[in-house]
Amino acid sequence: MQTIKAKKAFGQNFLVDTTITTQIIQAMPKDDNLIVEIGPGLGDLTKYLVQQGPVIAFEVDRELCTHLTTAFKQPLSTKQLTLRCGDVLEAWSQEGTQKSLVDAPYNLVANLPYYIATTIILRALSDPQCRSLLVMVQKEVADKFSAQAGDKEFSALAVLTQTVGEAKSVLLVPPSAFNPPPKIDSAVLKITKHSSLEDEAFSHFLRIAFAQPRKTLAKNLSQHYPKESVLSILEALHLSQTVRPHETTTQQFHQLYFQLKGALYGREQQQQRKQPAQT
Incomplete structure (x- = not known):
């Protein structure tokens, strides 16, 4: 053989x-x-x-x-x-x-x-x-x-x-x-x-959050999202501005993701309202 x-x-x-x-x-x-x-x-x-x-x-x-x-x-x-x-x-x-x-x-x-x-x-x-x-x-x-x-x-x-x-x-x-x-x-x-991964946008968000693991979560996220929104949401979730990605729980990542998504949507809506009406 x-x-x-x-x-x-x-x-x-x-x-x-x-x-x-x-x-x-x-x-x-x-x-x-x-x-x-x-x-x-x-x-x-x-x-x-x-x-x-x-x-x-x-x-x-x-x-x-x-x-x-x-x-x-x-x-x-x-x-x-x-x-x-x-x-x-x-x-x-x-x-x-x-x-x-x-x-x-x-x-x-x-x-x-x-x-x-x-x-x-x-x-x-x-x-x-x-x-x-x-x-x-x-x-x-x-x-x-x-x-x-x-x-x-x-x-x-x-x-x-x-x-x-x-x-x-x-x-x-x-x-x-x-x-x-x-x-x-x-x-x-x-x-x-118990379920399956469906939200590719959440996976993309995590790649940003962990892009440089040694840096703070705020620093990583602020490279792609408005810094004031990032800091405001971190404070609302009782997360320190110096917290690193590996110190953040899965639940907190989901909360961050949905609140950032909501903040960005609200900002877009506000900008659209400020635009002059087309004639």
Whole structure:
């Protein structure tokens, strides 16, 4: 049998520690949702997932698709496993806009390549059919998504996650659990959703708020919004002018966003009233 080697181009590190695999299965939600696996690799996790329920697996590596087609003939024939060969990000997109990955409620399980992990997680958070995520990622990425206000890792990613659900790292995974072993530690991140990201304008607002994390929130926001409005709203929310982005809670970010949006709308209306009537 030909040995399949991990490809650097796809950021592949195959999970080979069965103890970790078992713990991932145990951390899965206990429901009847469809299971979506991104990057099944050699199928070491897939063979356990198909025992939990119907699985749709997305694999971009054609060589691995061929291997999986042979290794999973039986579950493929019974439709317990559906294999889709191609880029999952393309499957998510249609004419430049995001669509649901599948047409049914699903739980996402994945050993994500580190270079694309954040992008995939954000896509899943925006997908209304995705109910939960259980993903292997770089520990640093897991920390950013699961951080709490006041943590130095707290960022726009954590605010977006807390907007739609709850996140926590459920398992730390050493490099020795993979072949080849990566140079960094990994973690299994679990996100349970209660809604989906819908407001792109709020995401844009957060990018502004966290643009320079070491600077004050007032400084960052004042680069794009009227300074007097920013300072007035901070005072109304009992936030110091020296507060930094990572010290601000998700609820406070939502309050800031809606009040700033309201202030800007009011300013526009006022300017329109001042304009002379057209004759």
